[in-house]
Amino acid sequence: MGKRILVQRRGRGGSVFRNPGWKRVAPARYLEYNAEEFKNKVLVGYVKELVHEPGRGTPLAIVQFEDGREMVMIPPEGLAVGQKIYYGAKAPIVLGSIIEVGSAPEGTIISNVEIRPGDGGKLARSSGAYALILAHSNGKTLIQLPSKKVKEVDSNARATVGMVAAGGRTEKPFLKAGKKYHWSRAKSFKYPTVRGKAMSAYAHPAGGGHHPKGLTPAPRNAPPGRKVGHIAARRTGRKKGASKTSK
Incomplete structure (x- = not known):
């Protein structure tokens, strides 16, 4: 059985994602x-x-x-x-x-x-x-x-x-993960976030395997569990005028 991915949890609007x-x-x-x-x-x-x-x-x-x-x-x-x-x-x-x-x-x-x-x-x-x-x-x-x-x-x-x-605020480093966590809570950000590629296959469409995995672009009307990676590609196919690579 799979797991709800981050975009699904965010859309549900639980306490972690709700604006304080x-x-x-x-x-x-x-x-x-x-x-x-x-x-x-x-x-x-x-x-x-x-x-x-x-x-x-x-x-x-x-x-x-x-x-x-x-x-x-x-x-x-x-x-x-x-x-x-x-x-x-x-x-x-x-x-x-x-x-x-x-x-x-x-x-x-x-x-x-x-x-x-x-x-x-x-x-x-x-x-x-x-x-x-x-x-x-x-x-x-x-x-x-x-x-x-x-x-x-x-x-x-x-x-x-x-x-x-308060100019120069962003120049001061956070130094500790705890500071970043509390800053994120105040702004309703989810922290920390994990790359989908780093997850197991049950947890994310991009998860699983030890080799680089590319996802095909998700359509604009994809459901939250599928809408990950590149969303609604602007174009597909070979570019006109692009030189062919020699083998």
């Missing part, structure tokens, strides 16, 4: 978008607390605004407890300010960038990440993403001035 959402602090989003308020007022807030959220690579900043509202944001590098931040399209371009990308000069370093006004922030949110404002044109702004790809966003979209805190 009860450990989360709060969604890191900007205040609910009010175009009139954002364009005409500059709110002043203070960083009340910097907290750690399990499973997230960056800290979180809890900001209290002068009108009593609270916001949880992804802090830029250098933000401190008690520091004053500004929120508004006409806010000064200083560290931590939440501004309109269209009002920032070219070359400004920003993070947690919205694609459309009101989506709460979608781009450059991981530790040490930042985007660069390149140009403004016809209500759109060109920014360079951490991947160096250039993307166009709405000029009314919001962003935070500065690069995301």
Whole structure:
């Protein structure tokens, strides 16, 4: 009798694979978008607390605004407890300010960038990440993403001035398997994982035998117990124009 392979267990959604959402602090989003308020007022807030959220690579900043509202944001590098931040399209371009990308000069370093006004922030949110404002044109702004790809966003979209805190996090080695295990638990990863090829034949379609074993590509509609290895090959057969190997 065979054994349920990893993709089957993951799909079933047991406790190992379930997201531990009860450990989360709060969604890191900007205040609910009010175009009139954002364009005409500059709110002043203070960083009340910097907290750690399990499973997230960056800290979180809890900001209290002068009108009593609270916001949880992804802090830029250098933000401190008690520091004053500004929120508004006409806010000064200083560290931590939440501004309109269209009002920032070219070359400004920003993070947690919205694609459309009101989506709460979608781009450059991981530790040490930042985007660069390149140009403004016809209500759109060109920014360079951490991947160096250039993307166009709405000029009314919001962003935070500065690069995301906790840069260099990935440069520190784990050193111990236990640390990797607890990190994986916080992010709902399965750790450790074993290669199917290293298993016995009963445990995995690629298992068994002492010689290299290649699997034919699994179709896109294959059941979870079969859907392993190469999924839905893009093409098959000999490439056109490929030279024939001489025997």
